[in-house]
Amino acid sequence: MEALQQLIKKFDWNIQCWDDRYGRGVWAVVAPNPNHTYELREITDGPDIESGVLGDYLIEEGSWLPVVKGKNLTDILMNLNSKVEDLVENEVWRDSVYNAFQHILEKDYENYGLRIALDNNEPPLIRPAHLKK
Structure with missing residues (x-):
């Protein structure tokens, strides 16, 4: 869990x-x-549409973000550590993560607003070009 x-x-x-x-x-x-961690939790535990759209984003288009979902605590912590281990020192990635999370919270997307923003390629939500898939 070094990363x-x-x-x-x-x-x-x-x-x-x-x-x-x-x-x-x-x-x-x-x-x-x-606040990012608390608010993301609130959204994923919130109304069906917002929760579903955010959950899908975090696993699909937002898979570059330091968020994981799994079956148990041990697995998710190991997976999260693996996901971030090559990025910890990358200032552009850290700034991009901040900007993406902040954007989601500031826009306070309702219903399918996040899906529409993704379809319109809102820059803070899109994987930075220099990151591997």
Whole structure:
């Protein structure tokens, strides 16, 4: 869990894990702002449409973000660590993560608003070009 530890200790990021109320598994997110973790949890546990659209985004187009979903805590923490281990020192990635999470929270997308923003290629939501798929 060295990469997660580094994000938390060196860059003052925050981690949160929770069981999805819709039975999709356990989520884990590590983020540069504690509000990001709380708000993402609120949305995934919120109304059906917003929860579904955000959940789909985080697993599909937003798969570059430091969020994972799985069956148990051990697996998701190991998967999250693996997902971020090559990116921890990448300042562009860290800034992009902040911008994407902040954008989602500031826009306060209702209904299918996030889906529409993704279809319109809103820049903060799109994988930075330099990141591998």
